[in-house]
Amino acid sequence: MNLWQEFISDPVIFISFTGLATVIGLCIFYAVYFLYKIDHDEHEAK
Numbered sequence: 001m002n003l004w005q006e007f008i009s010d011p012v013i014f015i016s017f018t019g020l021a022t023v024i025g026l027c028i029f030y031a032v033y034f035l036y037k038i039d040h041d042e043h044e045a046k
Contacts, residue, residue, distance in 0.1 A: 007013055 007017070
């Protein structure tokens with residue numbers, strides 16, 4: 001069976017990868033957010 005067809009038809013695989021993508025997206029967002037805040041805090045302190 002095609003991998004894409006398997007991904008769409010099986011709800012367990014779909015929900016697992018959707019949740020994983022959400023968690024990874026949030027991790028990337030907060031990493032960039034904190035680095036942005038740290039960088040701007042250093043500029044304002046000078």
